[in-house]
Amino acid sequence: MSAPHGKAASPFRQPKAVWAVAFACVISFMGIGLVDPILPALGKSLHASPSQVSLLFSSYLIVTAVAMLFVGWVSSHLGAKRTLVIGLAVIVVFAALAGTTDSINGIVGFRAGWGLGNALFIATSLAVIVASASGGFGGAIILYETALGLGIAVGPLLGGELGGISWRGPFFGVAVLMAVALAATLAFVPSLPKPKHVVSPIAPLKALRHRGLLTMGIMALLYNWGFFTMLGYAPYPMELSAHELGLVFTGWGLLVAAFSVFVAPRLQARYGTAPVLYANLLGLGIVMAVIAAGVGTPTVVIVAVIVSGAFIGINNTLTTQAVMLVSPVERPVASSAYGFLRFIGGGLAPFVAGKLADATDLSVPFYLGAATFLLAIPVLASGHGLLRKAEAHTGDSEPVAPSFTPVGSPAATSDAPPVIVAVGAHDRASVIVDAAARVARDTGSPLEVVHVQQTAVIEEQAVETETADQARAAVTAHLDRLTAHGIAATGQILTSVGDHAAAGRALARHAADVHARTVAIGHSPRGPVMQFADGSFTTALTHAAACTVILVEPDSTPRPLTTDALAELRNSAA
Template sequence: MSTSHGKSPGLLRQPKAVWAVAFACVISFMGIGLVDPILPALADSLDATPSQVSLLFSSYLIVTAVAMLFVGWISSRIGAKRTMVAGLAVIVVFAALAGATGSINGIVGFRAGWGLGNAMFIATSLAVIVASASGGFSGAIILYETALGLGIAVGPLLGGELGAISWRGPFFGVAVLMAVALVATLVLVPSTPKPERPTSPIAPLKALRHRGLLTMGIMALLYNWGFFTMLGYAPYPMELEAHQLGLVFTGWGLLVAAFSVFFAPRLQARYGTAPVLYANLFGLAVVMAVIAAGVETPTVVIVAVIASGAFIGINNTLTTQAVMLVSPVERPVASSAYGFLRFIGGGLAPYVAGKLADATDLGVPFYLGAATFLLAIPVLASGHRLLVRAERSTGDDEPVGPSLVPVGRTAEPGSRPVVVAVGPHDRAAAVVDAAALLARATDSPLEVVHVRQTAVVEEQAVDTETDEQARAAVGAHLDRLAAQGVRATGRVLTVVGDHAAAG
């Protein structure tokens, strides 16, 4: 007997705080795709080479990567809301400064500051939106995913429209919208408690000593190398104006969002995480090779870039899922370690691509991107057994996958209890009481399994409740059942969730 974990009474019936954070998420996720439509215009207006303009990505992503190592430490000391608010404020300031400057070096520098704010925001936004949700976390997770999809899809469109007016437009646009989100967050989002134990600033680096996490992190680094090579350099051979580039990358973003939210979980459920990732990485390598071979034909590049959105959407979802499955450390720490490697790959790729393009021709960076996608396959294969064992909840090498921990006394040997699985939602007690009636009718003991889930969205992962909260919930059920004269035992089942699990 079970009930949907964390099912909310209604997707739209969420507190204003959830909507405020969701709005901020939309604007934040615009950040990367927003500048794509204006890359050629920036090069022309500021008399810069494509390799110089590519540093807009490199400075942004490298600072984001390094900051990911320390954001958990900061958040554990001042709280998630304060960290998120500080990140929003930093984005507002540096986005405005990027729009006001008149040199490519100035924009690159201010994009670095933007990257710091981005790290502070994305590392805490999922935790805040889950903590602010009512009636369970599933509705908040779906809203977060929707915000992510909207940001990815709308970012290039807004960048193209504002960029058609001036290359400064997208920067000022983000500054204004983020300022609105900042005010809404300050007013509507309640304070969040600090964790009971502060996080060590070196915990993410120490976590990379675990083979599974390091393997998946290196695979993500290689994947993001290819991904950001395409994102940073594909606009040039398209030979389009800012508005047209915005439409192209909006089509790409729509595919990213759709395949991330709707198709990736279904493919994973049917074929497993590893097989889907193998096929997906190979598909991305083929797409990048097509771009490289057809770099002199704008139509080929345009079609290939849009098509790549499907592969990227799947990969973004399943790569994070794989990391969380094999990680033996706390989820926020694993997320920070993974984010560090992921963004480092994304940050270095545009810089190297620029140097290669200057020294050779524009097709070479794309061939290198295809090679990194292919190289990610054997890296993933080196951790194949660990990933498969984690999915099957077996394996002895590292404590990965779901865990089932008793709370209180254990069941008697040979007993055949009625088992009820519930999550942290407002109908849990009613479900357990209904199971108790069945246990009484069959003269059987009752075992209460409380499901404690890690919600995973893109590169972010957050525990929907602490271990102490989960144990307390089981204890409350057991106390109530004891008062009713029902023989009962309890367990906490810790699992890694995904998009499908959120519903």
């Protein structure tokens, strides 16, 4: 997609609203890792067994799972900002209450309320950041990824430091930091328009009737079963202090964030979603089996847990992409249905693991976790054809017509290979379109104006980066301008799931499908850091395209479509 020319955009040059929500995201992503370092201390201080302590995961995740069914309905009624604010307020209240209680049952109950706030927050935070961002969604995505990495990595470290003082420290720490985020959100985030359509609270359950979505959801349930078994029980055999546990899970979190953002998209581009997931689930099964076999050796458990972060980061991103690829329903509904199943798996696992550990020994829950990772492989295989078909059709196009067609406007009826021009919604795109129009004239080819509408995936979250109306407007503006001057052109909107590189590959597939002669694109202003983090559209396109790709540099000051030039183009098209 073409982009405005100028100084490379910085992902950190954002409005205060984006920074406020990004800060809240950091604290939210700390949530799970923050409590891991204090699990042994919590049990010792409150005279609770590991199985009792594990229930603070179960209550949190099961409530989150059920709430995911309704967050779309709540958000469509209240709007994204109000939903976000309510979620933050609920987290503040229940995190503080968890720090004041003197019983494990009290913490389990208050963690359930925390889970409700978490569901409201995660369902809207990414959408609010994208809607509030300036200069396009790319910078907002990078900022969200940065928040994710900081939260996952710093959470265990902060939890270990505060937990070294008191097991209450992490709970009060979250309450204070989230209160700051709540105040900033109220002060800086503007009211956002409500969705045009109210989402039914039973829509996510109805969506699970679709085989592809149900298959990927069950796979995610099995994966999260193993994942949260490890989070809930791995701290015990390590035999470390809260501070030392914080360092271990910080190493784990760094690998989760790095492999989720940087490695997963590149593996997917090279090998495909399903093959990478097969290998990844097998790797997780082996790691969990190593933990089970070495449960009596702390060093083995420590190393295996840290290594698992790489596999977990890859799996989180690609599982979400798989869901978005195969789902035939709207993205928010698919996210809610998927979130319900995966959080149910995560919530049930610690409870069952506790019962098994009490009845047998600590290795059995880890062996069961290994088995669930491996069982997820045939479940995924049962939907392999659906996923492969969905990947092959990523980039499918939707025709776009100009808003008006003046009398005498020639139609594009040429059988010659078309010239495609990729456009974005910005004021420099017309320069790229004008250059492509001249190439089409010179080669006697029809002109096709294309825009790629992207669904961004960051770890376990997905968001539409623009509405269908905005995507259509990005094309019709150029079609109307060309049509008004008698220049024949057609328009298409493509779809892609993933990073910017995925959008480039989607355009390359479309160009191959229509046997394009040339694809014209503009120079990206995103800069090397953003392109490394979120993939390069241009690089992916040029590597995948079978036709010539022209990079139009606005600095070269291409000849504009003056009145004489427009007449020349009109005469050549007639």
